[in-house]
Amino acid sequence: MHWVWRSIGLVLLMAASTLARPLEPAQVIDALEPGWRMPMAVRSDGREVAYCVMQPSRQQDMLEEDSYRSRTGVFAESIGNDIWLADAGSASVRNLTSGHGTSFAPVWSPDGSRLAFVSDRDGSARLWMWSQGRLRRVCPEVVWLGVGWERPVWTPDGRSLIVKLLPRGLSIREAARRENPPRPGTGAENDRRQPVHVYDAQTPEAETLASRTAAADLSLVEVSSGQVRRLAAHAFTSGWWVSPDGRHVAYTEYRGQISPTSQSGSFDLDVIDLQSGRARRLMSGFASDFGTGVTWSPDSRQVACFTQPVVNDYHETEVMCAEVGGSVRQLTRGQYFQETQGPIWLDDQHLLLRSPDQLLRCSTDGITSSLVA
DSSP, rough: OOOHHHHHHHHHHHHHHHSSOOOHHHHHOOOOOOOOOOOEETTTTSSSEEEEEEETTOOBBSSSTTBBBBSSSSGGTTTTEEEEEEETTTTEEEETTSSSOOOEEEETTTSSSSSSEEEESSSSSSSEETTTTEEEEESSOOOOOOOOOOOOOOOOTTTTEEEEHHHHHHOOHHHHHHOOOOOOSSSHHHHHSSOOOOOOOTTTHHHHHHHHHOOOEEEEEEETTTTTTEEEEEOOSEEEEEEESSSSSEEEEEEEEETTTTTOOOEEEEEEEEOOOOOOEEEEEEEEEOOOEEEEEEEETTEEEEEOOOOTTEEEEEEEETTSSOOOOEEEEEEEOTTTTOOOEEETTTTEESSSSSSEEETTTTTTTEEEE
């Protein structure tokens, strides 16, 4: 864990050097800050950490006033980021992308030799690669990531990345309009004729808005050639996970809100065979806030996930386990919510769970025992 303390030390050194002299108001307003909801990426040997730094003044033209997307396809909360590298050995930091467009979602290859990320430095959000001090674009397809924690996922062999791409046949503007459709009764003509709008949460229009059709094509991109294989077309997902053996990818797909008064959604959990392309559904209609709490067992035979059994209770969870072959079972239920993370596998038969007051070991037979009181 030495790299963690070194990284923290780097941040403190940067802060100290800034505080050594009075700050101008513009410096305070436009101070660099960590990318919002963007995880750090640690190289496999622990020597380097890639992370996102955002500068508020680096805004981009949005497609429309109420759009979530820039004209280049970048989701709003990712705009203005650069990718920085911190060297845990030399305690040095540097800006890898140097303010050329917006760059975000860094992920190291399994062997630590390459860093993949998303950037609109050439005019649209696309996959890029940094290796041996050189940058190159992986493929011309537009990447369609959403919230900050979404990022490409490497296959274990380091040959491919799985990422969301702009749906085939749609422009950035068309996909953005599907993602954030105009509210019913809006528009210049309607505004003149009806200055007061009545909103009914039960109307079909509201259901359309609630469905958030933020579709993308979940795709496999070969990094050497840039060839693309679309695995799931028009899927609305915020989480996808490659099995440790590299044979399957699991992903959740959003189906709509559980209720008009809750942000929780209804999700399906599907798994795709990466060799044959065949998909099968492991779970359907389970409640979750983002559908991101899924993990593979080390032997690649099972996935575990958190579900939300009580609407608007974000602490009480069910821990579910689904076999790639078909069976699904509830292991336990309690206050084990981990936000955007899934259960931690200790081995092929045991999970590590955290409650507000203890750590628990849970077997795939549903037997729990306390590790630390």
